[in-house]
Amino acid sequence: MSWLWGNETTEQAQFVVSALQSELDERESKIQALEAALKREQLDLTALLEDEVKELEARRKAIEQELQGVDALIREKQRLIQRGKSDGAKKKKNGKNKKSGGSPRAAEQKPQAAVAVAAASNSNGTVKEKETVLSPKAKKKQQKKKKAAAAAAATESAAGVANAEVGESKAVLPMDKNWKRVAKEEPKVAFIIQRSNNSNTVVYAGCKSSDGKSLDETTPIKVFWIMYEKEGNPREDLNMIERNTAYGVTSKPSDVPGEYLAAIASLRDRDCVLRLDKHGNVLALTTINGKKGMVLRRVFVQMTTSWGIPTVDYVDIHGVDPTTHEPVYEKKKNK
16 A cells, blocks of 8 residues: 555554554553452452451350340349249248237247246235246247347448448549540440540440459450440441551450450550459559559540641540549650
8 A cells, every 4th residue: 555655654554553552552451450459459358348247256256145144144133033022922921820829839938928927926916027937948039039139230230331441442533524424325434545636436345244243254345436426426336447557456364363464556555454443343554654553544646637647646645543543644746
């Protein structure tokens, strides 16, 4: 065709074909890259779903264990109710027997009292005012009653002293308004994390065993959001990114029975110990401002946003000294 269009036109056509081929190659590369990205995204989504399934299965297992504990408590309460009913029926039956005067002991005591009255009569047939002469069996019974009354009085006195001691020792640790607000909705709260951009709060709450006397061995602590910015203050679970970065927590049993070591993502520079106090309150003990064994209450994060990207300016750590009940505070600046 070069004889018809000339060499120049042929070269232009070849240039156009070459350009189109380059564009096709470029688009093919983009398609391959998109397919690879899609495949990676599918794999990530599959892994995420598998993690969610495992987490849900663990939660289901924990709920089943908790329900088993509830069933055991229900059976125990029902047993106590039945025992109370049977005891009440016995007392009612005994009361009827006493009213009818059919007790053999009462029949024995009547002749004894009559003999005592007759012996106390003078020659004129009048009865003198003397104490009733009791038989040895009646005296023994009376002594038993006196001992029982004395023991009951001593027990009541000891209980009063014990209650007074508990009342004195069960002093409430100081609570700020933020922690108190959360405690009304979640009584087992250990500590909270709040941010400057809104009032939504991350709650770290203890999980107790079925008898309520210790922390759960499998999951001693749980983490969730209370969304105060939404109507009704609903609770929401952490997503995968939040669990693995800012707000996640891992725990393992300590060498001390009943205590657990917790690693908090937002406080990686210090250890934290979870345990129950003698009143069943959940405590998180950590180092605050160089003081060890302080009760962690609240972490506040001051944030600023630039071009849609949030950055942390500083972190306030609030706690309480369990011995003096004085507040403790530490400020961490973002370097």
